[in-house]
Amino acid sequence: MTTAALAQASNAAIYAAMITLTFAMVAFAVSFAAGxxxxxxxxxxxxxxxxxxxxxxxxxxxxxxEQQEAGRRxxxxxxxxxxxxxxxxxxxxxxxGIWAGRVPWGNMYEFSISAxxxxxxxxxxxxxxxxxxxxxxxxxxxxxxxLGMAVTVLYTEAAQLVPALKSYWLVIHVSAAVIxxxxxxxxxxxxxxxxxxxxxxxxxxxxxxxxxxxxxxxPSVERLEAFTNRVVAFSFPLWxxxxxxxxxxxxxAWGRYWGWDPKETWAFITWVIFAAYLHARSxxxxxxxxxSWIVIIGWLAFLINYFGVNFxxxxxxxxxxxx
Amino acid sequence: xxxxEEPTExxxxxLPPLGGLGFARWAWRQLTSMKTALILLFLLAxxxxxxxxxxxxxxxxxxxxxxxxxxxxVGRVLKSLGFFDVFAAPWFAAVYLLLFISLIGCVIPxxxxxxxxxxxxxxxxxxxxxxxxxxxxxxxxxxxxxxLADAADYLRRHRWRVVSGPSGTADGAQWVAAExxxxxxxxxxxxxxxxLLILASVAVGxxxxxxxxxxxxxxxxxxxxVTQYDAWGGGRLVDPDSLTPFSFxxxxxxVDFEREGSQRGAPKYFEARVTYxxxxxxxxxxxxxxxxxxxxxxxxxxxxxxxxxxxxxVVKDSSGKVVFKDAVVFLPQDGxxxxxxxVKVPDADPQLGLRGLFLPTxxxxxxxxxxxxxPAPDDPAMFLSAWTGxxxxxxxxxxxxxxxxxxxxxxxxxxxxxxxQVWDWPDGSGSVMFTGFDRWASFQIAYDPGKEAALIxxxxxxxxLMLSLFVRRRRIWVKVLAPSGAATVVxxxxxxxxxxxxxxxxxxxxxxxxxxxxxxxxxEATAKEHT
Numbered sequence: 001m002t003t004a005a006l007a008q009a010s011n012a013a014i015y016a017a018m019i020t021l022t023f024a025m026v027a028f029a030v031s032f033a034a035g036x037x038x039x040x041x042x043x044x045x046x047x048x049x050x051x052x053x054x055x056x057x058x059x060x061x062x063x064x065x066e067q068q069e070a071g072r073r074x075x076x077x078x079x080x081x082x083x084x085x086x087x088x089x090x091x092x093x094x095x096x097g098i099w100a101g102r103v104p105w106g107n108m109y110e111f112s113i114s115a116x117x118x119x120x121x122x123x124x125x126x127x128x129x130x131x132x133x134x135x136x137x138x139x140x141x142x143x144x145x146x147l148g149m150a151v152t153v154l155y156t157e158a159a160q161l162v163p164a165l166k167s168y169w170l171v172i173h174v175s176a177a178v179i180x181x182x183x184x185x186x187x188x189x190x191x192x193x194x195x196x197x198x199x200x201x202x203x204x205x206x207x208x209x210x211x212x213x214x215x216x217x218x219p220s221v222e223r224l225e226a227f228t229n230r231v232v233a234f235s236f237p238l239w240x241x242x243x244x245x246x247x248x249x250x251x252x253a254w255g256r257y258w259g260w261d262p263k264e265t266w267a268f269i270t271w272v273i274f275a276a277y278l279h280a281r282s283x284x285x286x287x288x289x290x291x292s293w294i295v296i297i298g299w300l301a302f303l304i305n306y307f308g309v310n311f312x313x314x315x316x317x318x319x320x321x322x323x
Numbered sequence: 324x325x326x327x328e329e330p331t332e333x334x335x336x337x338l339p340p341l342g343g344l345g346f347a348r349w350a351w352r353q354l355t356s357m358k359t360a361l362i363l364l365f366l367l368a369x370x371x372x373x374x375x376x377x378x379x380x381x382x383x384x385x386x387x388x389x390x391x392x393x394x395x396x397v398g399r400v401l402k403s404l405g406f407f408d409v410f411a412a413p414w415f416a417a418v419y420l421l422l423f424i425s426l427i428g429c430v431i432p433x434x435x436x437x438x439x440x441x442x443x444x445x446x447x448x449x450x451x452x453x454x455x456x457x458x459x460x461x462x463x464x465x466x467x468x469x470x471l472a473d474a475a476d477y478l479r480r481h482r483w484r485v486v487s488g489p490s491g492t493a494d495g496a497q498w499v500a501a502e503x504x505x506x507x508x509x510x511x512x513x514x515x516x517x518x519l520l521i522l523a524s525v526a527v528g529x530x531x532x533x534x535x536x537x538x539x540x541x542x543x544x545x546x547x548x549v550t551q552y553d554a555w556g557g558g559r560l561v562d563p564d565s566l567t568p569f570s571f572x573x574x575x576x577x578v579d580f581e582r583e584g585s586q587r588g589a590p591k592y593f594e595a596r597v598t599y600x601x602x603x604x605x606x607x608x609x610x611x612x613x614x615x616x617x618x619x620x621x622x623x624x625x626x627x628x629x630x631x632x633x634x635x636x637v638v639k640d641s642s643g644k645v646v647f648k649d650a651v652v653f654l655p656q657d658g659x660x661x662x663x664x665x666v667k668v669p670d671a672d673p674q675l676g677l678r679g680l681f682l683p684t685x686x687x688x689x690x691x692x693x694x695x696x697x698p699a700p701d702d703p704a705m706f707l708s709a710w711t712g713x714x715x716x717x718x719x720x721x722x723x724x725x726x727x728x729x730x731x732x733x734x735x736x737x738x739x740x741x742x743x744q745v746w747d748w749p750d751g752s753g754s755v756m757f758t759g760f761d762r763w764a765s766f767q768i769a770y771d772p773g774k775e776a777a778l779i780x781x782x783x784x785x786x787x788l789m790l791s792l793f794v795r796r797r798r799i800w801v802k803v804l805a806p807s808g809a810a811t812v813v814x815x816x817x818x819x820x821x822x823x824x825x826x827x828x829x830x831x832x833x834x835x836x837x838x839x840x841x842x843x844x845x846x847e848a849t850a851k852e853h854t
Contacts, residue, residue: 160581163592167615233792237785244781253615255534255626255769257777258525260410261382265375269368276364278792283357301368309375 006099007158011151013092014113018147021085021140027078028137032217034071071217075133082136086120089147093117100158105174106165108310112150114174115306116143118182126186126231134218138189169249176242181302183235187228188299191292194224198289225288228295229281236274243267266305273298354421355428363422370418374409377401381408423522430515437508444486445502448800452816457833459840462810467497467803470813470843474801475499477842483799498802510790517787520780528773533557533566535768540633540650541761544572547623547768567621567770571599574609576630576762580698588658588698595627595764612766622770629765631655631662634681634705637756638668646670646753650761653681654725659695665727666755667714674714676727677755680706693739705740705757709748795819797832799839815840 093113097104104110123139126132161170197215218224246267251257258264277294280286353359378386387407391398405412452458463470475485483501535555539545547570549555549563557563578593595612601621612618618625631653638647646668653664666677684697685704693706712732716722738746740757747754797819804812819832 159589160591162589163614166592169615237788237792240781240785240788244778244785247781248778249615251771251774252617253626254628255617255624255767256771257774259382260374260379262375265371269371269375272364272368272371276361276368279357279361279364283361286358286361 003099006095010092010095010099013088013095014147014151017085017088017092018144018151020081020088021144021147024078024081024085025137025140025144027074027081028133028140031071031075031078031133032137034074034217075136078136078140079127079133082120082140083124086117086124089113089117089120096158100160102161103171103174105170105178106159106161107154107156109150109154109156111174111178111306112146112154114178115181116146116150118178119143119146119185120182122179122182122186122231130227132227135186135190135193138193139186142185142189164253167249167253169245169252173242173245173249176238176245180235180239180242181306183231183238184299184302187231187235188296190224190228190231191295193218194221194228195289195292195296197221197224221288225292228292232274232277232295236278239271239274243271262309263305266301266309270298270301270305273301351428354425356425357429360422360425360429363418363425366418367422370409370415373406374415377406377409379407379409381410419522423519426515426518430512433508434512437505437512440508441505445484445500445798447486447488448496448498448500448802452800452802452814455816455818457836458814458816459836460804460812460814461840461844462812463843464810465846467811470811470846471497471499471801471803473846474815474839474843475501477839478799496802496804498800501799502797503799504794504796506790507794507796508791510787510792510794513787514784514791515787517780517784521777521784524773524777524780526773527776528558528771530558530560532769532771532773533561533563534770536628536765537768538652538763538765539571539573540652540763541573541576542650543763544570545766546570552768567623568602569599569620569623570603571597571618571620571625573597573764576764578630578699578762590698593627593630593764595630595766597625612764622772624769626767626769627764628767631763631765632660632681632683632700632760633763634664634679634760635758636666636677637758638666638671638675638677638753639755640671640753641751646675651679652724652763653679657695658698659684660698661693661695663725665725667716667724667727669714669716671711671753673711674716674732675753676710676712676714676729676732678708678710678727678729681760682706700760703742703760706737707740707746707755707757708737709735709746709755711735711752795831797835799835801839801843813843815843 093104093110096110096113100106100110104114119139120143123132123135193215197218198221200215201221219227246264247257250259250264273294277291277298280291280294378390380387387402390407391402401407405414409415449455465473471487475487478485478499478501483503484505485499485501487497487499489497533556535549535552537545537552545551547566547568549566555563574596576593576595579591581587581589581591593614596609597612597618598607598609599618599620600607610618612625612627614627617627632655633650633652635650636647637645640646647666647670651664651666653662655662660683662681662683664679664681666679668675668677680693682693682695682702682704683700684695684702685693686696687693693704710727710729710732712729715728715731722728735752736746736749740746740755742757742759745754745756797817799815799817802814802816804814815836817832817836
């Protein structure tokens, strides 16, 4: 394949992935709406019941078969579309790498499409082990936003790596960081969903005495928190590894393993915030929603490190390739 | 400090008791509590932020000066508070030192506790196993002793710590108790101790390490003594007079730039070819230093950090005598290596100074003047302004070699030269020839005796972290209930000490229990075949 054809194929695969992901987003949204319809239907039947409202609150009403079927079917379609998007995106990233003749991690466009790929990969990996279809909508949206930004604002022609990036540490350090970007995004999505669900439940309980709503299909707040904890427990050692690998590389390239360059500083801040999260999980009065907020703050620190430091701060790590 | 502690009591902290010892004990308990550690972690994160927003003395002293010049009043306040050197500021040190003290205060008692837990046998089976999640009850025909021996054997083979007995239970039933996952707490402790080691390694590097920068022209040499550095800094316990005595010379410097595409002008590679000796008199060795590929000499590392042009000049006086003949380091001002430099000729009479602007690929713009449009020397040109008078070298004040103090000098002319061209001064007092150019490379040379220890500690930290997050501390009990008829009724149940709502955690325990139940049933089946 000629290079021009490869470039076109890579871009086409990424656009195709965005299209299938959009359909996946719609299907995830439909399965959510099915959950909502069910909730309203139950609420209506409770209203017509005679003095049994309080009982309906305690026992979780079961779905009617058709509604259950509709929601499940669209969630399954969404998962299939997500798998398809993953394959397309993988093809796009790989072809980008072949086109450039190196690992596809030379500038922010390439970091972004790789981060999108990693987020889908972590999500799909989790989906093999436990049911995470409820999380799909909240994963597909940030992935689509990242891809949208990549192809519009960040797009760069493939070029040679600048000498500072020519090292096998690029593969080790960046791959760990890219996977962490996916895992942190998923942890933050689950934490945010837990906060939202907790808030809605408290409000709904006050107003109507019923706790079912839009997020009825989402697992309980406690399970969301356990899920978040599990994902952070996976990504925190990996992030530690990414930082240490970066330090080894920095020692080799710049003559010091740690120099408080803005990128290093924000990597450290992100690390400290997630360390605080793990401590909060075992501190009285800090479990639950406060811990969830820490995850979201940690994710924001990660984003600041990625976007903020590349665009607004003069850092040794400014490889955006965007002029 | 770890993730599987049950939340401690919710009660408000008691007031500090009066009296010296009581207060000290209270303060220590406060400092080493998890809540304090949490707050200190947040403080550490927040305290780091200004270090990434404001320019820092250690990374970019010039930017710090500019910032303070830009807003002197705020700048002075921030400077006195250490905001331009955050990571050396006392308040930053206070946060991390308190955090580490809190850590030590937490690790020591927990290490003792963990030691005792590892020596202690798993606790006896609780009276009512039904209360635990995932309890399995099964009937077997084998006798109680046989079933329990099989179960204990199986658990031991799978590296559970096992005890058995009727002791400790009120109903006198026979049981086997097993526990696994002690490595979780071990890993947790290793992780925290490793963090202390990293801090110690950083301190060793700071006290015994040194770092310097030097610019070497092609054909030039460098010997590792403090006086030869352009900038040098060492730890408090470094003897500047006894640095490792290696030396090297820069034979040539190669660089190539991207000529096509969006990254036109970006460097494709640089390499510095050097000849070095470990110490005076030892054999010469050759090496190529590249970005990402430093040269290691006697535990010090030589890194290539920058490069530029060193135009060469021959200056003659009115009689045609050569008064200056050398290549001069010019500093690049932009990505296309528009470079500025100064030639000082103290041997001319009167003294002579030249200010130069070197353009590797010249383009002259009517408004902006001369600038370079590409970093490679495709079309080199030199803009010179010549000055005569007193260079001011005899005042005793140190002078920058990159700046010409023209206060007591008069300009004698301007000229644009191509390589090989000669410019005769208008007043006939001499001439300058721009003969061509060499390149120079700048090196950072660093010695950090703490870095190997820091690396080992980091690896320990990651290993400890993974153990503390992935190993699950869990218990299993097998209990024989009071026999009802011919069958032996066996109950198997377990307990995981981490968050019980975690699918994967619970799943792992369920798998353990199922495997054990299968083992008991299988033993039962083979026993039947035998009879």
